[in-house]
Structures are given as C-alpha cells and as structure tokens.
Amino acid sequence: MTKRIGIIGAGPAGLTAAYLLTKNKQQVTIFESDPVYVGGISRTARYKGYHFDIGGHRFFSKSKEVEDFWTEILPNDMLERPRSSRIFYRGNFFSYPLRAFDALTKLGIIESVLCVLSYVKAKLMPIKNPKDFQSWVSNQFGWRLFRIFFKTYTEKVWGMKCSEISADWAAQRIKGLSLGSAIWNAIKPKTRPKNRTNVIKTLIDSFRYPRKGPGMMWEVCAEKTREQGGTIHMGYRVIGCTFQQDKKNWLVKCECPQGQIIDQEFDDVISSAPMRELAQSLQPRMSPAAIRAAKNLKYRDFLTVVLILPDRKIFDDNWIYIHDPGVKVGRIQNFKSWSPEMVPDPQYNCYGLEYFCFEGDQIWAAKDEDLIALGKRELEKIGLASAAEVVDACVVRQPKAYPVYDDEYAVNVEILAKEIEASYPGLHLVGRNGMHKYNNQDHAMMTAMLCAENIIAGRKVYDLWQVNQDAEYHESGEAGKAALSGLRLVPSRVSS
Ligand SMILES: Cc1cc2nc3c(=O)[nH]c(=O)nc-3n(C[C@H](O)[C@H](O)[C@H](O)COP(=O)(O)OP(=O)(O)OC[C@H]3O[C@@H](n4cnc5c(N)ncnc54)[C@H](O)[C@@H]3O)c2cc1C
Numbered sequence: 001m002t003k004r005i006g007i008i009g010a011g012p013a014g015l016t017a018a019y020l021l022t023k024n025k026q027q028v029t030i031f032e033s034d035p036v037y038v039g040g041i042s043r044t045a046r047y048k049g050y051h052f053d054i055g056g057h058r059f060f061s062k063s064k065e066v067e068d069f070w071t072e073i074l075p076n077d078m079l080e081r082p083r084s085s086r087i088f089y090r091g092n093f094f095s096y097p098l099r100a101f102d103a104l105t106k107l108g109i110i111e112s113v114l115c116v117l118s119y120v121k122a123k124l125m126p127i128k129n130p131k132d133f134q135s136w137v138s139n140q141f142g143w144r145l146f147r148i149f150f151k152t153y154t155e156k157v158w159g160m161k162c163s164e165i166s167a168d169w170a171a172q173r174i175k176g177l178s179l180g181s182a183i184w185n186a187i188k189p190k191t192r193p194k195n196r197t198n199v200i201k202t203l204i205d206s207f208r209y210p211r212k213g214p215g216m217m218w219e220v221c222a223e224k225t226r227e228q229g230g231t232i233h234m235g236y237r238v239i240g241c242t243f244q245q246d247k248k249n250w251l252v253k254c255e256c257p258q259g260q261i262i263d264q265e266f267d268d269v270i271s272s273a274p275m276r277e278l279a280q281s282l283q284p285r286m287s288p289a290a291i292r293a294a295k296n297l298k299y300r301d302f303l304t305v306v307l308i309l310p311d312r313k314i315f316d317d318n319w320i321y322i323h324d325p326g327v328k329v330g331r332i333q334n335f336k337s338w339s340p341e342m343v344p345d346p347q348y349n350c351y352g353l354e355y356f357c358f359e360g361d362q363i364w365a366a367k368d369e370d371l372i373a374l375g376k377r378e379l380e381k382i383g384l385a386s387a388a389e390v391v392d393a394c395v396v397r398q399p400k401a402y403p404v405y406d407d408e409y410a411v412n413v414e415i416l417a418k419e420i421e422a423s424y425p426g427l428h429l430v431g432r433n434g435m436h437k438y439n440n441q442d443h444a445m446m447t448a449m450l451c452a453e454n455i456i457a458g459r460k461v462y463d464l465w466q467v468n469q470d471a472e473y474h475e476s477g478e479a480g481k482a483a484l485s486g487l488r489l490v491p492s493r494v495s496s
Pocket of ligand 1: 011031032054237277
C-alpha cells in the first residue's frame, strides 16, 4: 500500500529515509528549512568556488548497510583519504594519535622530566574519590600531561571548566587507557588492523570522503530521491504537526520562503528536527511535563571562520587540534587535504578555523568582520600564515551542532519518547537532534533506515532507540540496555 509520508529535514537522516521509501514506491515529501543546502550539518557550504564542511566529515561506519548505501549513491566519487591530524600546544605540533618519541622531543627534556615526576606524584598521592574530569585524568596521567593534552581543548569544546565536568565521562572516554598503555600504543610498530570493526572510530587511519565534500553525497541522494518520485521543498520550515484524530492522519504546517503558510496531510511523519522544537509544535499539545522536558534540552553551537590564502604548503594535515590556551580557536581544518577539489585554484588553500560557542554568546554574536579579524590574528599567532596573506574570508554558523548530555537529558528524552510513542501514532523520530543523540552520520542514517523498514512493514519491527553510537542495532533486553547505557559520549556537570 502506498503511504503519504512527510519528512522534516533534508539532512542525512531525512534523505536516507526519503531515498529508501521512494525506492519502495512510497509517496514522500521533504520539508527543509534551509533555502539552499541539503545535507544539514553534513552539508558542504560554498563560497566563490571554495567548498567547506561544517567540521570535517569522515565517512566511516562499522555498519555494512551504511557503507553500501554511500557506495550506491556515489559509486565513482568517493576518495579513500589518509587521516592526518596533529595537536598544537605552545608553539609545537605533536602527532596525534601521540607518538612517544615525537612527544618527548617536542616537550623537551625539562618538561618531559616534570611530566614523569608529576605522574609519579599522582600515583603515590592520588586525589581521593575523584569526582570531576580534572581530578580523574590527573590521577591517571599526572597533572602536567593533563594540562597539555586534555585541559584546554576539552574546555574549548564543551564550554565548561574541567573541574566542573563529571568524572564518569572521563572514565567512559578514556577507560582502560593507562599511561603505560598510551606509551605502548605510541611506540609499538604500526600495523593495519585486519578487522576494521575493532578499530576505535576516532583513531581510524583512513576514511572515505566524497571528492566535493560530504554535501555531494546528500545533493546526489536528493537528486535520486526526486528521480524516484519524491518531492523536496527547500526553504520550508515546519512550524506545526497536528494529529487529526478523526482522520487518523497528520496535518503538517509550514512557513514557505515568501512567508505564506501552507499545510499538507500525511499518513506518517518522520522528524529529524531538534526534539526541543518538534515537541513544542505538536498538536494536541504535549503534557506540561513533556513540554518542560523539551525546553530543558540543550545544545552546543559552532562556527567556522573560513580563510582563503595562497597555498604555501605549510601543513598537509586534515585538521589540527589547538590545545594552546593563548588562542580561542579549537581546531583548524585544511579543506584541500580532505580533497583537492575543495578549492577551485590549486595555487590557493582554504582553512577553516573552528570556534565552539553557545548561540548568543560573545563569539556567536560577533560581527563577521570581527570574527575574520580574530581568525587572521590567531592563524598568525599559531604561525601557520601571516594575516596579510589572507585574500578572502567568510563565516559559517551552525546552531545546535552538538546535543548536550547534561544530568537531566536522558530523563527528558525518555519522557518525550514515551509520550510520542503512546499518544502520537505515525510520528517517527530519527537522526541526531531528532533523537537528541550525539552521533555521526552513520548512526543518524541507521535510525532512518530502520524507520523506513517500520513504515513499509506497517508496524514497529525495530525500536529506533536501540541503535547505538556505532550504528549497530541492539535487540531489546539486556544486550540492548547495555548498548544504551554506553551512550555517555559528551560530558555532564559534576552534581553538587
Ligand atoms: C563539528 C562536527 C563534525 C562532525 N564530523 C562528522 C564526521 O566526521 N563523520 C560523520 O559521519 N559525522 C560527523 N558529524 C555528525 C553529522 O554532521 C551528523 O550526525 C549528521 O549530519 C546528522 O544528520 P541528521 O539528518 O540527523 O541531522 P542534521 O544534519 O542536523 O539535519 C537536519 C535537517 O533538518 C532541518 N530542519 C530542522 N528543523 C526543521 C524544521 N522545523 N523544518 C524543516 N527543516 C528542519 C535542518 O535544516 C537540517 O537540514 C559531525 C558533526 C559536527 C557538528
């Protein structure tokens, strides 16, 4: 039976669902609030022929279905890229993942000895019952190594002091990693793992990447969805979703590019819009407890200062983590290293200086010209180019880049998910902000793939909340619970 399906958002989740459903002859309409780009946070923005990501998007998944999907959409345009990244701290670039000899030579003999002494001190006199990230990591590695390799970057990304971040996050992130094993990892001969499914995702040494950036994947996916009969409305923001009890269907209300309001009926609605907004747009209205839960969901935002300059081939890393406390920038992307086709003229390069912020704070609210001036100053301070070399620049803002996992987020998400399941039949939540889960494209896509299967089957075959951060589906029951409990990937505040 053909169903009419409305999809909110043309990011990886919305487009994956749309592609699979139209392939299965379902009638699909996507509403995307962005007037220009599909791809959501995985879009590729463009400026005068330069292409750049929001962050840098590696295509890597432990799920074969996801890898196969990418190959089906772009059979001839995926590059296999080597991963190269370093850490910048006080004038030095350290290899990342760390290499012992490299780290020791760059720290210098005095700092290295001090690091060892501070490690010995941490082992002899550890902080009792460490409750915060700072105490936990210092106990593990010593204060000095904590300060160099953990403190500043963590604080830049999350906007919280390490002494305010709960220790359980550190225990999750760095579990099993002692100084001994870190040193062994750094000095042991490097071999390619036989089985990539055992690889720690953040440390993979190569990944796939569309030759014109991640947006290329989603632009082609959108094109193919249209060819299969789907409709994609760009610049349409969904502002209301009403479950019509009498007709047992949905009325989706949108604000269109010229400001007019339209509505359209659907049998099912798939939403990848942030849970916070969706919950407040539902009719009949959600319970006061659910509305409160929705309003309490929080996000971390992000902006990139893009600087275009002649390519002096100073560095060929994909990105550099900026641990140095003397600058505000958190990471620098070298888009040409992701793919040479990201720049229109091989004589030039395009760097993305990434600033983590909160919507409305000083960085977010600064004028573009002030941010560009800041970016140029900081690039010069780090020593990668002089400000005068920059010939052009622009700023790209990304609200709600990271759903925040604070102390209450899990309870809030559960309240919303349960009420939607019980009282809003035919409404399906998918994706990153759609389910308030901090994760990558593959995970967002897998929730959409299983959602499409549920809709085609006409019943709940899969529980989408059982997809874990590695885009693997866990059956309900004990295995499922264990998978979900491992979701603490972002930090929470120390409870007082
Ligand atoms: C800095 C950074 C680096 C990253 N690096 C990687 C990486 O290396 N590899 C990787 O796989 N993933 C990476 N990710 C994660 C990846 O970007 C996301 O997992 C993915 O984009 C989520 O897809 P989605 O469709 O769920 O959501 P989104 O990408 O957020 O898309 C949602 C879409 O819905 C639209 N929308 C929202 N509300 C409405 C509304 N009311 N009406 C209409 N449209 C609406 C939005 O405009 C957007 O287009 C990174 C993310 C960040 C922030």
